[in-house]
Amino acid sequence: MLAISASLAQERIRNIRMRVVDSSQLEIRYDLITARPGDSVYFDIRSRLRGTLHILPQFVRGDIGMRITAGTDRRIVWNALANGYSLNEEIQAIIRVKTGIIPDASQLATNPASMTPKPEVIPEKPARTNPVVTADPPRAERPTSTPEPQSTAKPSGMLNEPISQPDTARFRKERYAGPAWALLSAVAPGIGNIFVQWPKPKIGLRPLLTIGCYGLVAYGILEREKSMDDFAIYEQQKNTAAAEPYYATANDHHHRYFLATRGALVVAAADVVLTFLKGLRNNQLNKEARRIQSFTVYPGLQAGQPTAVVRYSF
Numbered sequence: 001m002l003a004i005s006a007s008l009a010q011e012r013i014r015n016i017r018m019r020v021v022d023s024s025q026l027e028i029r030y031d032l033i034t035a036r037p038g039d040s041v042y043f044d045i046r047s048r049l050r051g052t053l054h055i056l057p058q059f060v061r062g063d064i065g066m067r068i069t070a071g072t073d074r075r076i077v078w079n080a081l082a083n084g085y086s087l088n089e090e091i092q093a094i095i096r097v098k099t100g101i102i103p104d105a106s107q108l109a110t111n112p113a114s115m116t117p118k119p120e121v122i123p124e125k126p127a128r129t130n131p132v133v134t135a136d137p138p139r140a141e142r143p144t145s146t147p148e149p150q151s152t153a154k155p156s157g158m159l160n161e162p163i164s165q166p167d168t169a170r171f172r173k174e175r176y177a178g179p180a181w182a183l184l185s186a187v188a189p190g191i192g193n194i195f196v197q198w199p200k201p202k203i204g205l206r207p208l209l210t211i212g213c214y215g216l217v218a219y220g221i222l223e224r225e226k227s228m229d230d231f232a233i234y235e236q237q238k239n240t241a242a243a244e245p246y247y248a249t250a251n252d253h254h255h256r257y258f259l260a261t262r263g264a265l266v267v268a269a270a271d272v273v274l275t276f277l278k279g280l281r282n283n284q285l286n287k288e289a290r291r292i293q294s295f296t297v298y299p300g301l302q303a304g305q306p307t308a309v310v311r312y313s314f
Contacts, residue, residue, distance in 0.1 A: 012097045013041075015072070024081035024288075028093055032063075035070040038100030043076060046092045053091075054199055059083040066100075082289035084199045175200075179279030182272050189213045189268040196278040198285075209271060213264045220260035227253035 015031040028043065041064050045053045059082050063074035076095075080087055177196045185192030190209030194201045230250035237243030 013095050016093065016095060018093050020087050021077070023087060024079065026078045026080050026087065026093075028076040028078070028095070030074050030076075030095055031072040032068060032070045032074050032097075035068060036099065038066075039068070040066045040098045040100065041068045041074075042096055042098065044094040044096070045078070046094065048090045048092075053085060054083075056083050079289075081285070084285065084289075086285070177279060177282040179276045179283070181279055182276035185272045185275045186268070189271040193271060193275045193278070196275055196282060198282055209267065213268050216260045216264035216267075220257045220264070223253045223257035223260065227251075227257060 012033050013030050014033060015029075017029045019027050021027050026045075032041070043055075043064065045055060047053060055078065059079040060076065062076040064076050068074065177198055179196075181192040181195045183192065184195070188210050190206035190213075194203055194206050227250045230246050230253060234243045234246035234250060237246065
């Protein structure tokens with residue numbers, strides 16, 4: 001399910017449409033009513049279950065950022081699968097306009113501080129449509145940049161170049177989140193599972209699992225010692241009547257030792273299996289994302305003529 005937001009107050013954006021392309025990319029189209037020098041367009045994606053998604057700029061292309069001219073049928077394409085999200089749950093797209101004021105040359109010469117824009121963010125108003133889509137947690141990065149004194153107009157319908165890829169985002173994309181983390185879970189249950197979460201590690205209550213497992217093992221060892229002590233006393237008794245209470249106590253301690261240690265073993269084994277499966281799933285998503293990213297085709301206009309831009313990487 002897709003939800004769309006458009007303007008509530010001063011209407012700058014209208015007629016927002018959204019659709020899924022090839023089960024991996026989200027295409028957003030909109031009409032920009034007015035555009036002023038220094039304005040920039042950006043968008044957020046929110047999931048009903050996971051909140052605002054963390055959108056990496058290298059997976060976004062189209063009419064986004066600065067120097068977007070007013071006109072109809074502006075287009076943004078977000079490669080959700082390459083960004084680490086599968087499109088299988090209800091999301092909402094919000095397109096925003098950040099207003100910047102560009103000073104004239106005389107102001108720049110006398111007051112350099114006036115170069116700083118005073119942004120005005122205009123929220124967008126909800127409308128609904130129907131395909132299937134997905135999403136997940138953190139906060140989406142908003143492309144921002146300092147307005148330049150000169151602006152370059154772009155023909156209507158022409159797509160922007162893909163946004164540059166920052167080094168920090170590249171490092172984050174290449175973070176290992178595969179099944180080998182199950183080895184760490186085998187030593188410290190719950191800890192390996194932290195590092196297979198995507199797009200970034202999540203701690204949550206997982207350290208409590210480690211403490212719980214080791215706590216159960218320690219409790220079981222103590223109960224076993226008590227069982228052995230009571231059984232030794234039982235063997236020293238001269239008659240059955242006097243020995244029976246020690247035997248029952250030793251048996252109870254041994255029973256608690258058995259439950260505690262086996263329970264810890266079951267919990268630890270389950271965590272290792274879940275971590276291994278999650279790591280395998282992450283590897284499959286990364287391979288699929290690399291396959292899709294290696295070949296990209298998107299349309300545009302050059303000197304009024306339709307063009308097709310093809311990008312292939314290896």
